[in-house]
Amino acid sequence: DAGVIQSPRHEVTEMGQEVTLRCKPISGHNSLFWYRQTMMRGLELLIYFNNNVPIDDSGMPEDRFSAKMPNASFSTLKIQPSEPRDSAVYFCASSRNEQFFGPGTRLTVL
Amino acid sequence: AQSVTQLGSHVSVSEGALVLLRCNYSSSVPPYLFWYVQYPNQGLQLLLKYTSAATLVKGINGFEAEFKKSETSFHLTKPSAHMSDAAEYFCAVSFSSGSARQLTFGSGTQLTVLP
Numbered sequence: 001d002a003g004v005i006q007s008p009r010h011e012v013t014e015m016g017q018e019v020t021l022r023c024k025p026i027s028g029h030n031s032l033f034w035y036r037q038t039m040m041r042g043l044e045l046l047i048y049f050n051n052n053v054p055i056d057d058s059g060m061p062e063d064r065f066s067a068k069m070p071n072a073s074f075s076t077l078k079i080q081p082s083e084p085r086d087s088a089v090y091f092c093a094s095s096r097n098e099q100f101f102g103p104g105t106r107l108t109v110l
Numbered sequence: 111a112q113s114v115t116q117l118g119s120h121v122s123v124s125e126g127a128l129v130l131l132r133c134n135y136s137s138s139v140p141p142y143l144f145w146y147v148q149y150p151n152q153g154l155q156l157l158l159k160y161t162s163a164a165t166l167v168k169g170i171n172g173f174e175a176e177f178k179k180s181e182t183s184f185h186l187t188k189p190s191a192h193m194s195d196a197a198e199y200f201c202a203v204s205f206s207s208g209s210a211r212q213l214t215f216g217s218g219t220q221l222t223v224l225p
Contacts, residue, residue: 004153043154043200043215056212091153098144099213101153 004102006092012108018080021105025094034067034077035091082109112137114203116216124224129188131219133201143184144202196223
């Protein structure tokens with residue numbers, strides 16, 4: 001199994017641009033989680049899905065953030081418009097029992 | 111609300127020395143407890159988990175942790191540190207089972223191994 005796949009691994013963009021982060025969970029896992037990691041705030045849960053349905057999005061910081069899971073093998077996290085304070089590493093994790101994390105996307109907003 | 115506290119944001123040990131990373135949780139009911147490790151520029155990897163079976167849990171890479179209900183602790187230990195153990199370690203807690211369980215993570219402990 002290839003594990004959780006995230007793309008891109010690095011993203012540099014300018015303030016105001018739209019950013020889309022992608023995640024392919026492990027096959028057979030029915031839950032998917034999006035996290036954000038920063039030095040100041042540590043690891044924060046943004047949103048999670050169960051069987052492709054968003055269960056809890058209370059961690060999404062603002063309306064500029066949105067996430068979708070159109071099918072069991074794909075999810076996106078979108079930021080529109082992006083701001084410098086969104087710079088962080090964004091992780092996707094999938095779970096059938098324990099959570100398995102992807103390698104992360106390092107986002108830099110200039 | 112459930113929470114987990116990791117004492118010591120940075121721990122340094124000499125190669126071959128005992129590793130002890132501390133984790134305490136706050137809860138009135140026994141939780142599920144986890145330790146994850148994060149190597150530089152990588153995602154988190156599960157080291158071990160406690161799910162109310164044996165109180166002493168063995169994980170990968172020679173690590174183990176002991177659940178102590180009376181102390182609300184789940185400290186991570188390894189008898190002899192290797193240079194390859196240098197990483198950041200996260201303790202996490204959950205109060206539900208199944209695939210959709212949410213984890214609450216501690217703030218992490220950066221482990222440095224000195225030659």
